Amino acid sequence: MKSTVAQRLFLTLLILGLLFYGGLQVWWSASLRYKTETVYSYTVSESAEVDGLLLRQEEVLPDRIGSGVAVYLAQDGDKVSIGYPITEVYRSAEDAKNTARLRELTRQKEQLEEAQDPGTTTYLQTDVLNKQIFSELGSIIDAVNAGRMETIAEDADDLLVLMNKKEIATGRQENFNGEIERLEAEMSYYSGRNSQDPRVISASKPGYFIRKLDGFEGAVDFSQLDELDPQSLRRLMNRPEASEEDGRVGKLMTDHNWYYAALVPAEEAGLYQEGVWVTLDFSLSGMGPVDAFIYQINQDPDTGEAVVLFRSDYINEQLVNLRITPATVTFRSIRGLRVSSSAIQYQGIERGVYVVRGDVMQFKPVTLLYEGNGFVLCLETDLMDPSYESNLKQYDEVVVEGAQLYDNKPMQ
Known part of the structure; x- marks a missing residue:
């Protein structure tokens, strides 16, 4: 009987021992399993949304179109000098159409003459022409992708000249004399169609031409921008844009700098500091953010609300026609190597991560640039x-889960 009890006790202890050993093996095996992730470059931007008003020093041109038909030679945003022809005013739409056709024929004739000019085609090799043609095609594609429609017509003309030069250089076309003669005959027909020359309106001073008048010209005294408070700006922004229907030809922006006055609530005013560079994104098709710096901050001492004045000198057709608009202000962008926060470990007091190198793990120290929600950005060493090789770099595999980590530990 005693023997039976002893045997049962022994078996019980043996089973418990085996279970403990098995559990220990399972725990040990699990502790050797590691989860890794790939390191990659990442950019974090700090930004804020605002509403505001673009301010430009503008002068309305005194000239009026009258009863004629205007053909604009200057486009919005074009830089003009004194005497630069802005508009031609024709007696009738037919006269304007005739002149436009005559200019188009002249342009085509000049392109063909350039293409067959012996001075530019005699020594041209087809491989050189092919490279130039593909380069011009690339410029057109880039312009389309960037929304720079104003440059596409000129690029297309250059491409056509190159293709015509190739026709001459390869012998497919001896010359374009026949086509040139046809164009000259048509030019002769249109040159005598108009009864009188157009009236030309020229710039009276240098500046950037803007065709549209919106009623905000001269609304702000630029010598008193420090007095533009939130209440004054809000009144301006609530004022409807109104085109002046008096036949004016347009206006000139007389200073290359423009301002964006934004309303900023009191709780966000602390984000802004005078003299700091930022970017302004007006969400315009084909145009990215614009560099600007914080020129001035006018804060209401009672409410804390502020008018933040940004200044920029970037000018294009879209911006010169922008007035009341929201914008995204980006204060800074931080770029670094993105890893999960769980990957950060310590060797003594040194902070770093464990990177898988072949069949072992290696500790690499890191410098933190930014701490986000569940991830950090680490300094990327220059190539x-x-x-470079001993520091953390893009596409490294870092350990984000695992136990008993140490430098040069085997990965079995």
């Missing part, structure tokens, strides 16, 4: 730096 030419002697320590």
Whole structure:
């Protein structure tokens, strides 16, 4: 009986021992399993949304179109000098159409003459022409992708000249004399169609031409921008834009700098500091953010609300026609190597991550640039730096889960 009890006790202890050993093996095996992730470059931007008003020093041109038909030679945003022809005013739409056709024929004739000019085609090789043609095609594609429609017509003309030069250089076309003669005959027909020359309106001073008048010209005294408070700006922004229907030819922006006055609530005013560079994104098709710096901050001492004045000198057709608009202000962008927060470990007091190198793990120290929600950005070492290989770099595999980590530990 005693023997039976002893045997049962022994078996019980043996089973418990085996279970403990098995559990220990399972725990040990699990502790050797590691979860990794790939390191990659990442950019974090700090930004804020605002509403505001674009301010430009503008002068309305005194000239009026009258009863004629205006053909604009200057486009919005074009820089003009004194005497630069802005508009031609024709007696009738038919006269304007005749002149436009005559200019188009002249342009085509000049392109063909350039293409067959012996001075530019005699020594041209087809491989050189092919490279130039593909380069011009690339310029057109880039312009389309960037929304720079104003440059596409000129690029297309250059492409056509190159293709015609190739026709001459390869012998497919001896010359374009026949086509040139046809164009000259048509030019002769249109040159005598108009009863009188157009009236030309020229710029009276240098500046950037803007065709549209919106009623905000001269609404702000630029010598008193420090007095533009939130109440004054809000009144301006609530004022409807109104085109002046008096036949004016347009206006000139007389200073290359323009301002964006934005309303900023009291709780966000602390984000802005005078003299700091930012970017303004007006969400315009084909146009990215614009560099600007914080020129001035006018804060209401009672409410804390502020008018933040940004200044920029970037000018294009879209911006010169922008007036009341929201914008995204980006204060700074931080770019670094993105890893999960769980990957950060310590060797003594040194902070770093464990990177899988072959069949072992290696500790690499890191410098934190930014801490986000569940991730950090680490400093990326320059490719030419002697320590590049020993530091964390893009596409490294870092350990984000695992136990008993140490430098040069086998990955079995």
